[in-house]
Amino acid sequence: MWPTTWSSERPIRRVGRIAGRTTEAHTCGAQRDEVTLEDAGLNVTLPDGNPGYFNYYWLRDNCPSSFDPETRERAFDIFGLPAAPRPAAARVEADTLVIEWSGEDHTSHHPLALLAEHARGERRHDPADLPRTPWYADHHPDITRVSQPRLLASEAERRRWMEALLVEGVAIVTDMPDTDEALPETALLIGQIRPTFFGPYFDARVHVQPTNLAYTSKALELHTDVPSEEHAPGIQFLHCRANSVAGGLNLFADGTAVADDLRATDPEAFRLLAETDVPFYKEHRGIDMRARQRVIELDRHGEVSGVTISQHMADVFDLPQRVLDDYYPAFVRFGRMLQDEKYVMRFTLQAGECITFDNRRVVHGREAYSATSGERHLRGTYTDRSELWGIYRAMVSEGRFG
Numbered sequence: 001m002w003p004t005t006w007s008s009e010r011p012i013r014r015v016g017r018i019a020g021r022t023t024e025a026h027t028c029g030a031q032r033d034e035v036t037l038e039d040a041g042l043n044v045t046l047p048d049g050n051p052g053y054f055n056y057y058w059l060r061d062n063c064p065s066s067f068d069p070e071t072r073e074r075a076f077d078i079f080g081l082p083a084a085p086r087p088a089a090a091r092v093e094a095d096t097l098v099i100e101w102s103g104e105d106h107t108s109h110h111p112l113a114l115l116a117e118h119a120r121g122e123r124r125h126d127p128a129d130l131p132r133t134p135w136y137a138d139h140h141p142d143i144t145r146v147s148q149p150r151l152l153a154s155e156a157e158r159r160r161w162m163e164a165l166l167v168e169g170v171a172i173v174t175d176m177p178d179t180d181e182a183l184p185e186t187a188l189l190i191g192q193i194r195p196t197f198f199g200p201y202f203d204a205r206v207h208v209q210p211t212n213l214a215y216t217s218k219a220l221e222l223h224t225d226v227p228s229e230e231h232a233p234g235i236q237f238l239h240c241r242a243n244s245v246a247g248g249l250n251l252f253a254d255g256t257a258v259a260d261d262l263r264a265t266d267p268e269a270f271r272l273l274a275e276t277d278v279p280f281y282k283e284h285r286g287i288d289m290r291a292r293q294r295v296i297e298l299d300r301h302g303e304v305s306g307v308t309i310s311q312h313m314a315d316v317f318d319l320p321q322r323v324l325d326d327y328y329p330a331f332v333r334f335g336r337m338l339q340d341e342k343y344v345m346r347f348t349l350q351a352g353e354c355i356t357f358d359n360r361r362v363v364h365g366r367e368a369y370s371a372t373s374g375e376r377h378l379r380g381t382y383t384d385r386s387e388l389w390g391i392y393r394a395m396v397s398e399g400r401f402g
Contacts, residue, residue, distance in 0.1 A: 035090045035097070042090055044097050047112050052119035059099060060085035063108035123300075127396040128389035130166045132303070132361075134257035140345045144171040148186055148354070155400050158189055161356075162392045165190075165235065169254060169358035176239055176354045183239045183379055186354060190391055191383030194233045196226050197287050204238070204378040219368040222251055222338050223310035225359050225382075227280040228289040232308065232360060234385030239354040241377040248369030248376055250355070253343040255307030255363050259296045262334055263304070269330030274298055276327060279315035280308075290315065295334065297360065306360035309335065338363055349378070358385065 034051070036043045041055040057078065066076035081104075088102040097110040117124075135142075144164035150157040151173065164171040176182050183201065187193060193200050204215065226232045263270040277292040299305035319327060337343070346367075349355055357364065359382065369376060394400075 035092060037087060037090060042087065044090075044092065044112070044115070046116045046119060047095065048116065050119075052115060054115065054119075056085045056087065059108060059110065060101060062110075063106075064110070065106075065108070126389075126393070128166060128392045130163065132169070132256055132305070133167050134260060135168055135170075135254045136257060136342055137253075137344050137346075139168075139170075139254075140347045144168065145174055146171060147175045148173050148177070148182065149175055151186065151189060155395065159392070159395055159400075162190060162388060162395075165356060165358060165388060166392065169256070169361040170252065171356050173354040173356060174352065176352050178241055178352070180379070183237060183354070183381055186239075187235075187237050187381055187383050191235065191387030194382040194384050196229060196233060196382065197282065197289055198226075201379060201381045204380060205376060220365045221311050222253060222344070222363040222365040223312065224255070224306075224308050224363055225310075226282075226313075227293050227308045227310050228282040228291050228313050228315075230291045232291075232293075233382030234358060234360055235356060235383045235388055236359040236364075237354055237356050237381050237383075238349070239379045240349040240351050241379055242351050242375040243349060243377075244374030245369040245371070245376045246373040247367055248348070249346045249367045250349050251365040251367065252345045252355075252357070253338055253363050255309070255338070255361050256304045258334070258337050258340075258343055259304040259307055262296075262337060266330070266333065268326075269333055270296065272327050272330045273334055276319070276323075278317055278319070278327075278331075280310060280313045281315040282313055295331065306358065307363065308360065309338070309363060311335075360385065 034043070034045045038053075041053055042059075043051050043053050046052045060081070061074075061076065061078045063076065066074055068075040083103060086102045087099045089100040091098050092112070095112050097108075097112060097115060099108040099110070100106075101108065144160065146157055146161045146164075151161060161171055161173070173186055176186070184193060224232065225236060259270065259273075262273075274294060274296040277294055279290060279292050281291075282289040293308040295307060295309055296304060297306040297308065317324060317327070
């Protein structure tokens, strides 16, 4: 067993038993600052008076000096240590755990308050992990609306927009200029443009030789975009440049609300859709994209965080036929629920509006329209959810409220 050692000014030795091991500790004056060493880690008294155990590798790897002060990235390489880290001495000075490491000329100074934040092995608090609010067919009047000029000028307005995307998964940006530059100017506020095999942008209007149903005037079933990519883009932008046609109502539904209701009414169907990978594809003119996805996505809390579904990009389900005996009824039930009037918002996106939404939560589609009755042009692009989360976290932690 690694011998128990410590260092302190005028220590008073105390010998006890912890977890079957002989340990030694010290107190200094009236304040009892206790450090006991074990084979793989040490125990130290935390500011709340409770003991905390910390692994030696973890303590050496997370020494405050291990991080570059400018980039905040880890600069220390624990792989370069010639042997497992061991303390030559460990003591508490004021509110800091001081460790002198054996075999290397290095001393770590760990504030006890920071150690206390990691004592239980819990995930670091995530400001972007906001609880989702489900919504239904009547949500359109209550959709968060933000003005594009104000987004460019106000961090408070950007935060309000981002919170709507995190909590409700959808928001409308108004006052969009009728220019090609307006869309990237807006999207770049919350992430880099995320190209797909369609390119960095796409134009949903009638094409002479369409490569996607969105490039026709036909009805488009409720779906999430690009499930045939391994990691489908997270945030979608649809900038309405013109909309004077007859028909073509926009359709939107909150996939998490539908999935939550499925879980309540048919737990087995929910389990199948949340645990089974099914194939999606896109084959057209030099493209052969394939990916497997789960129709229902769960977060680390076990809550529904999104859905992936697209009838026009669903490949032949290649599951064993006996499995399909159960899977198909669950899949069809969920698909029918998505179309229920309880969930589907129907409205006309107006020129100058840009609807922004979580592509891995919100399903969207449209009714058919008459291509000869006017002009309909939606220009779209994507960013990733992870960048939205990252920008939002930085804004909160840095106190940037506008």
